[in-house]
Amino acid sequence: MNDHDHLTALLGRLKLTALRDQLDSLIDEAGRRELTIREALTLFCEREVARRDQRRIDMSFGLARFPFVRDLSGFDFGAQPSLDKAQIREIATGRFIANGEAVLLLGPPGVGKTHLAVALGREAIVTGYSVLFTPATTLVAQLAKAHGEGRLEEKLTHYAKPKLLIVDELGYLPFEPDAAHLFFQLVSRRYERGAMLVTSNRAVGEWGSVFGDPVVATAILDRLLHHSHVITIRGDSYRLREKR
Numbered sequence: 001m002n003d004h005d006h007l008t009a010l011l012g013r014l015k016l017t018a019l020r021d022q023l024d025s026l027i028d029e030a031g032r033r034e035l036t037i038r039e040a041l042t043l044f045c046e047r048e049v050a051r052r053d054q055r056r057i058d059m060s061f062g063l064a065r066f067p068f069v070r071d072l073s074g075f076d077f078g079a080q081p082s083l084d085k086a087q088i089r090e091i092a093t094g095r096f097i098a099n100g101e102a103v104l105l106l107g108p109p110g111v112g113k114t115h116l117a118v119a120l121g122r123e124a125i126v127t128g129y130s131v132l133f134t135p136a137t138t139l140v141a142q143l144a145k146a147h148g149e150g151r152l153e154e155k156l157t158h159y160a161k162p163k164l165l166i167v168d169e170l171g172y173l174p175f176e177p178d179a180a181h182l183f184f185q186l187v188s189r190r191y192e193r194g195a196m197l198v199t200s201n202r203a204v205g206e207w208g209s210v211f212g213d214p215v216v217a218t219a220i221l222d223r224l225l226h227h228s229h230v231i232t233i234r235g236d237s238y239r240l241r242e243k244r
Contacts, residue, residue: 018051110237
């Protein structure tokens with residue numbers, strides 16, 4: 001085995017796959033730039049870290065179960081003047097996740113709530129947080145199914161684990177009373193421990209009818225609103241604007 005093969009074998013054993021795969025080009029680059037040994041080692045480590053970070057990000061995007069790819073750069077803030085772009089940028093830093101806070105994106109259908117939710121979720125993953133996206137109807141159905149099968153604790157743990165849980169389209173369909181209690185248990189489980197981002201077409205004052213129980217709705221809102229950022233979008237629907 002020559003020196004090159006021996007080195008690549010050692011890099012493989014150390015699981016430094018970026019260095020192994022890019023070894024020749026990295027050595028050439030270090031030579032062209034006339035880097036010192038310390039500078040070359042820094043370059044090599046940076047490439048390895050970048051590969052690992054990208055692999056983590058790609059895997060986390062898949063685990064998050066986003067319905068589509070959306071980024072903040074693709075959001076038309078000019079079409080939604082009610083939105084404070086600086087506030088959205090602040091939320092995108094992820095500080096609300098570190099603090100276990102909630103973000104509520106409220107507004108009529110078609111104004112970009114889900115786009116923002118996905119974009120903020122992707123920003124959170126890049127920052128280093130784990131994220132799970134779920135439609136509200138799917139979340140409630142899975143909690144109810146688990147409850148009926150005696151696996152509620154397991155399912156609550158599943159939804160409590162991500163640092164950020166995104167619940168999309170809450171309020172489009174009313175909840176059954178039992179489902180409202182199950183959702184309350186999840187919110188309580190995550191309260192001040194795990195951040196939530198909820199999108200809804202209903203103002204918080206209407207959540208009593210959404211949950212079918214004003215008392216449970218008040219208890220849910222009490223926890224969600226305690227440490228929260230409530231953003232109401234009052235613009236026109238993108239889809240209706242395109243049709244017109």
